[in-house]
Amino acid sequence: xxxxxxxxSALLASALMAAEPKHAPAPAAVEYGxxxxxxxxxxxxxxxxxxxxxxxxxxxxxxxxxDSGGEPRLYAFNSKGEDLGAWRVRxxxxxxxxxxxxxxxxxxxxxxIGDIGDNQCHHKAYTLYLVPEPPVDPARRAVQAATEPxxxxxxxxxxxxxxxxxxxxDPTTMTIYLVxxxxxxxxxxYSLPLRGGRGAALQVARRIASxxxxxxxxxxxxxxxxxxxxxxxxDAVEFTRQPxxxxxxxxxxxxxxxxxxxxxxxxxxxxxxxxxxxxxxxEKTPTPLLQVPAIGEKQAPTAK
Numbered sequence: 001x002x003x004x005x006x007x008x009s010a011l012l013a014s015a016l017m018a019a020e021p022k023h024a025p026a027p028a029a030v031e032y033g034x035x036x037x038x039x040x041x042x043x044x045x046x047x048x049x050x051x052x053x054x055x056x057x058x059x060x061x062x063x064x065x066x067d068s069g070g071e072p073r074l075y076a077f078n079s080k081g082e083d084l085g086a087w088r089v090r091x092x093x094x095x096x097x098x099x100x101x102x103x104x105x106x107x108x109x110x111x112x113i114g115d116i117g118d119n120q121c122h123h124k125a126y127t128l129y130l131v132p133e134p135p136v137d138p139a140r141r142a143v144q145a146a147t148e149p150x151x152x153x154x155x156x157x158x159x160x161x162x163x164x165x166x167x168x169x170d171p172t173t174m175t176i177y178l179v180x181x182x183x184x185x186x187x188x189x190y191s192l193p194l195r196g197g198r199g200a201a202l203q204v205a206r207r208i209a210s211x212x213x214x215x216x217x218x219x220x221x222x223x224x225x226x227x228x229x230x231x232x233x234x235d236a237v238e239f240t241r242q243p244x245x246x247x248x249x250x251x252x253x254x255x256x257x258x259x260x261x262x263x264x265x266x267x268x269x270x271x272x273x274x275x276x277x278x279x280x281x282x283e284k285t286p287t288p289l290l291q292v293p294a295i296g297e298k299q300a301p302t303a304k
Contacts, residue, residue: 027226027240028297030276035261039081041287043142046075049281050165051100051218052268057109057133062289064268064281068096068117072129074147076136081289084136085143089113092129092150098164099218099268102133103171109133112194113150114167116178121161125202128153128167128176130194155192155203162188165217165267169194170247172225177247178205179216179230186210189251209251213237217267222275229278231269235260236278261290 041049041064048067055061060078072092076084096117103110113129129150137143153176162180169176174194180187190205211230218231228239228247236258241250260266264284272279276294281287 027224027242029240029256030227030238030294031296032258032278033293033295035259035290035292037261037288038079038291039289041077041081041083041281041289043075043077043083043086044285045073045086046077046287047285048283049287050098050267050283051114052270052279052281053100053102053111053220054270054272054279055109055133055136056102056104056223056273058136058138059273060138061136062270062279063100063102063111063133065097065100065113066094067098067267067283068094070094070097072097074100074111074113074134076134076143077289078138079289083142084138084140085145087134088146089129089131090146090149091152092131095127099167101168101220102270103169104223105171105174112167112169112176114164114178116164116167118161118163121163123161125154125156126164128155153192153195153203154200155205157190157205158207166219166230168219168221168228170221170225171223172243175247176205177219177221177228179211179213179219181216183215185212185214187213187216189247191247208246208248211237211251211255213255218269220270222271224275227271227275229258229269229271230255231260231266231280233266236269258292260292263288263290266290 049064050067053063072089072094074087098117099114101112115127131147131150164180166179178190189209192205237255239255263282278292280290
């Protein structure tokens with residue numbers, strides 16, 4: 001546990017010391033192809049896939065978890081939907097897991113799990129679990145194992161309780177972003193730095209932007225930290241920023257609507273290994289693995 005906490009502190013320190021480019025072009029606008037279903041997940045234990053993350057450690061591996069009411073387990077599968085195993089997250093509980101993110105820093109891969117659901121908006125605090133991404137052998141099936149002990153990041157929102165199903169991390173700054181779920185058209189974006197662990201003080205997630213997107217239920221940030229996708233039960237919205245620009249400023253601009261494939265209660269999305277293609281699942285069974293492929297790109301105009 002001490003080794004993981006120390007590693008988290010080192011990651012944060014290195015991110016804060018990193019110099020950002022002063023002038024750089026906006027990221028290229030990705031041209032997306034027709035959505036398609038790649039597979040159906042074989043593991044019957046995946047009954048409510050509420051989040052999805054692409055492995056940053058092992059090629060052709062994805063991670064998911066169930067919604068509230070289950071055990072603190074992560075499930076691995078490949079693009080064929082084959083069951084690669086389940087990992088119990090040591091030191092964690094599953095009150096209402098809603099989303100998962102993956103990232104890599106200094107050659108090491110991590111998973112961030114969001115125990116952030118609160119349908120009645122009555123919890124005083126919420127938890128994010130950080131674990132080193134477990135090794136997966138693509139040749140093995142239905143492995144049963146456990147992760148290294150999780151680091152718990154406890155936080156509250158600066159303006160009271162919220163229901164949230166969308167969490168992501170920008171690996172270039174080690175900053176966590178959350179988009180709350182509301183029935184109306186305007187939802188808040190909150191941020192907090194990646195730090196925590198045993199004995200750490202309760203952190204405060206602060207509002208940095210407002211989005212006109214109803215019922216947001218998942219999000220992800222690309223590995224280069226320049227794209228963010230926010231999902232709804234229907235389509236998604238993608239935002240981009242320049243390297244020297246903050247997400248607060250990027251979220252202040254209108255996002256780009258992306259057509260997502262039809263799915264029953266779809267509450268998960270992630271960027272693939274290339275940071276461009278998008279992958280989704282559904283909370284209903286049989287659980288599909290869906291892809292929105294990237295088929296090209298063109299340079300976007302410089303952000304104003």
